[in-house]
Amino acid sequence: SPRLHVGSGAVEGAMQADAKIRTESATESGPRGPSCSLRHFACEQNLLSRPDGSASFLQGDTSVLAGVYGPAEVKVSKEIFNKATLEVILRPKIGLPGVAEKSRERLIRNTCEAVVLGTLHPRTSITVVLQVVSDAGSLLACCLNAACMALVDAGVPMRALFCGVTCALNADGTLVLDPTAKQEKEARAVLTLALDSVERKLLMSTTKGLYSDAELQQCLAAAQAASQHVFRFYRESLQRRYSKS
Amino acid sequence: MAAGFKTVEPLEYYRRFLKENCRPDGRELGEFRTTTVNIGSISTADGSALVKLGNTTVICGIKAEFAAPPTDAPDKGYVVPNVDLPPLCSSRFRSGPPGEEAQVASQFIADVIENSQIIQKEDLCISPGKLSWVLYCDIICLDYDGNILDACTFALLAALKNVQLPEVTINEETGLAEVNLKKKSYLNIRTHPVATSFAVFDDTLLIVDPTGEEEHLATGTLTVVMDEEGKLCCLHKPGGSGLTGAKLQDCMSRAVTRHKEVKKLMDEVIKSMKPK
Numbered sequence: 001s002p003r004l005h006v007g008s009g010a011v012e013g014a015m016q017a018d019a020k021i022r023t024e025s026a027t028e029s030g031p032r033g034p035s036c037s038l039r040h041f042a043c044e045q046n047l048l049s050r051p052d053g054s055a056s057f058l059q060g061d062t063s064v065l066a067g068v069y070g071p072a073e074v075k076v077s078k079e080i081f082n083k084a085t086l087e088v089i090l091r092p093k094i095g096l097p098g099v100a101e102k103s104r105e106r107l108i109r110n111t112c113e114a115v116v117l118g119t120l121h122p123r124t125s126i127t128v129v130l131q132v133v134s135d136a137g138s139l140l141a142c143c144l145n146a147a148c149m150a151l152v153d154a155g156v157p158m159r160a161l162f163c164g165v166t167c168a169l170n171a172d173g174t175l176v177l178d179p180t181a182k183q184e185k186e187a188r189a190v191l192t193l194a195l196d197s198v199e200r201k202l203l204m205s206t207t208k209g210l211y212s213d214a215e216l217q218q219c220l221a222a223a224q225a226a227s228q229h230v231f232r233f234y235r236e237s238l239q240r241r242y243s244k245s
Numbered sequence: 246m247a248a249g250f251k252t253v254e255p256l257e258y259y260r261r262f263l264k265e266n267c268r269p270d271g272r273e274l275g276e277f278r279t280t281t282v283n284i285g286s287i288s289t290a291d292g293s294a295l296v297k298l299g300n301t302t303v304i305c306g307i308k309a310e311f312a313a314p315p316t317d318a319p320d321k322g323y324v325v326p327n328v329d330l331p332p333l334c335s336s337r338f339r340s341g342p343p344g345e346e347a348q349v350a351s352q353f354i355a356d357v358i359e360n361s362q363i364i365q366k367e368d369l370c371i372s373p374g375k376l377s378w379v380l381y382c383d384i385i386c387l388d389y390d391g392n393i394l395d396a397c398t399f400a401l402l403a404a405l406k407n408v409q410l411p412e413v414t415i416n417e418e419t420g421l422a423e424v425n426l427k428k429k430s431y432l433n434i435r436t437h438p439v440a441t442s443f444a445v446f447d448d449t450l451l452i453v454d455p456t457g458e459e460e461h462l463a464t465g466t467l468t469v470v471m472d473e474e475g476k477l478c479c480l481h482k483p484g485g486s487g488l489t490g491a492k493l494q495d496c497m498s499r500a501v502t503r504h505k506e507v508k509k510l511m512d513e514v515i516k517s518m519k520p521k
Contacts, residue, residue, distance in 0.1 A: 102345055103352035110484020114465065191480070201487025209360055210476045213497045220490050 038178045038226055039138075043145075043237050045153045051129070053154025057146035059178060061136035064143050066150035070126030078125065083118035085125045090143065093132040104140060108147055111194045111204040117157040126156055137181040138166040140192045140206065145230065152238065161197040163230040164204075165223040166190065169211055175219060177226050191219050195227045197234075256462055263450060270299075270456065275499060277454045280507070282399065282514050284407045291380075292408030296400040299456065300390035302334075305400035307382050307408050311422065314370060314377040322369020322377035326354040328384045328397055335389035335457070346393075353481060354384065354397055357470055361438040361478035363405065368433055371413045376422055378410060391457040394468050394481070398440040403511055408432050436472040439507045440479075441500040443467045448486040453499060469500040473508065 039060030048054035051067035071084055078085050088109040090101045112128060128150065130143050141164030148162050168179035168187035176183055184190050189209030196203050202220065211219075251258045262269055272278070278299030287293035290306040297303075314321055328350035330338050338344060343351070357363075369378040382404065384397045409429035413422050444455035444463035455463060465485015470478040477497075482488070 099348045099352050102348040106345060106349050107483045110465075112484070114484050114486060194484075196487050199487065199489075201489055202482065202493065203487050204484045205480045205482040207360070207477070207480045208356065210362075210472070210478055212476055213494075216477060216480065216493070216497075217490055220493070 038229060039180075041145075041230075041233065043149055043233070045149060045237075045241060051150075051154070053150045053152070053156070055146050055149035055153050056133075057142055057149060059138055059142045059145070060180065061134055062138055062142045063133040064139070064146040065131045065133055066143075066146035067129045067131075068126065068147075068150045068154040068156065069129070070154065070156060071121040071124035072127070074123060074125035079123045080118075082122050084116065084121040084123075086113050086116060086118065087125060087127045088112065088130070088147070089127065090130045091132065093135060104143070107140070107204055107206055108143060111144060111162060112147060112151065114203055115158045115160050115162055115196060116151065117159055120157050126151075135181065137179050137184050138164075138192075140164060141166045141178070141194075144194050144204075149234070149237075152234075159198075161231060161234055162194050162203055163197070163227050163234070164192060164194050165226050165230070166192045167219040167223060169209070169215055169219070173215070175215075175222055177222060189215075191216070191223075193220065193223045195223060197227075197231045200224045200227060255458070259459075259462055260447075263446065263452075268452065268459070272454075274450070274452045277503065277506070278456075280399075280510060282403055282510060284403050284514055284518060291410070292404045292406075294400045294403035294407060296396050296403065298392055298396045298399075298454065300388055301386075301392055301396050302388040303384060303386050303393065303396040303400045305382060305384045305397070305404040307380055307404050309378050309380050309408065309410055311371075311376055312379040314374060318366070319374040320370045321366035323379040324358050324364065324366070324369075324382065325379060326358060326382040326384065326401065327351055328354055328386070328393075330386050330389065330393075334386040338389075349483075350384075350393060350397060353394055353468075353479070354382075354401060357398055357438055357440070357479055358401075361436050361470070361472055363402070363434060363436055363438060364432055365435065371422070372415050376413070376415065380405075380408070389457060391455045391460045392442050395440045395442050395454065398438060398470065399507060399511075402434075402437060402439070403514075405432055406434055406511070406515060436478075437504075437508055437511075438470050438472050438478045439500075439504040440468055440470045441496070441503045443469075443496055443499075445486045445488065451492060451496065453503075467496060469496055471497075471500045471504050473504065475501060 042058040044056045048067055051069050053068040056065045074085050086109055088105045090105045128147050144164030166178055168176045168183050169189040171188045189211040191207045194204035281297045283295040286295055287306050291309045292307040295304045328347055330347040332338050332340050371377055382401055409431055412425045412428040416423055443451050443453055444459055445465035446463055468481040
């Protein structure tokens with residue numbers, strides 16, 4: 001049965017959960033303390049009727065729409081005898097997908113493969129399609145969050161949830177979480193990290209720019225703290241959705 | 246009998262070795278394969294290098310051509326990397342448009358060049374707004390046995406050190422470029438990024454420089470690109486098992502030692518080359 005977006009009678013299954021997260025960490029570390037403030041985020045699930053699961057994730061002005069098809073039939077050439085075959089398609093907002101999109105697809109796919117329990121659905125395919133709706137910084141992290149929410153909406157079995165966090169390091173060493181496009185451009189280094197919900201381990205990382213080892217550990221710690229908020233938001237949004245029905 | 250066991254249960258076979266802290270080819274968990282490099286072997290290219298990491302063989306050829314500088318940066322040149330994984334190197338690649346692995350490797354090399362600032366693009370400009378150099382870096386894998394990213398990065402670095410660009414002057418009257426092939430100069434290589442790849446096994450064990458089979462059995466991979474000051478140009482971890490901060494720290498220290506080994510090897514080879 002098609003589930004419709006807000007505005008129609010069959011509102012069940014479609015809901016909006018907002019969360020404004022702001023944490024000011026008590027800085028005893030002097031002028032180099034990180035300013036942890038994630039932008040306003042929102043998530044909508046089950047807004048598309050065709051895919052088995054869909055989600056739209058908004059972080060500030062960055063918005064990504066994700067759809068999941070699966071477990072479904074797989075081509076014999078691509079089938080794996082004991083696992084599900086995961087495929088990710090990322091479509092940019094403008095233009096045709098290029099090499100950069102292929103690289104991102106591989107990152108997102110490997111992250112999903114690490115958490116999805118593929119062995120429960122052997123010889124099937126699970127396809128995640130991501131469409132960039134607007135890009136205002138932290139795009140890859142937003143894609144990861146949208147993919148996770150869509151996988152949950154589709155009911156794909158996973159052993160953990162995952163989230164993406166972006167950290168930008170400025171020339172003076174300050175750390176900014178969830179940077180806007182302007183902040184990303186001016187930063188010395190931008191690190192996108194994916195963390196899992198069970199033990200906050202690092203699942204995926206991709207970085208741009210030069211930074212030191214100590215700064216990496218600092219970003220990892222800040223990302224782990226920020227991921228707590230994202231996971232709490234996931235939990236609240238799912239709780240609200242399932243408590244209605 | 247061991248060969249039969251290896252075919253039927255490759256992961257179990259491998260675990261038996263890991264328990265004794267070694268690998269089927271006799272290496273320690275933190276040991277790299279024998280690295281050899283041959284610089285300047287392609288005479289028709291402006292710069293070239295051949296790198297062998299055990300069985301993995303990668304060759305990089307650099308050609309310099311003229312181009313108009315980009316309109317949004319008229320004082321910069323271009324560096325265009327391309328990684329090609331032809332069917333020659335492994336049976337899993339087919340001929341035709343580049344597959345996903347080749348595209349990901351090309352993007353990785355482009356990111357390393359961009360992040361590490363290995364050459365200043367301003368150095369490639371001949372006449373702002375009119376003429377600049379474009380360096381086409383073609384990296385071709387001849388034999389695929391795992392750890393392609395490390396080999397490609399090393400080949401690129403060695404080839405760039407080998408590139409000699411002729412002096413170009415713009416004739417005032419005709420406006421044409423005049424190339425003086427007798428006067429060549431090396432590129433100004435500012436940093437030396439070196440990549441170190443790890444494979445994660447069973448979510449806990451980290452091994453360095455995985456071979457093709459090891460990559461296939463691994464649950465995750467990690468590549469760290471470091472320059473000589475210990476700064477990280479790239480931390481490429483495309484999914485796979487999770488890692489804690491402490492494990493990452495171990496990887497960093499291994500990457501630092503690897504950087505020293507590679508730099509020493511490259512300096513030795515360049516010193517031993519006869520001047521053209």
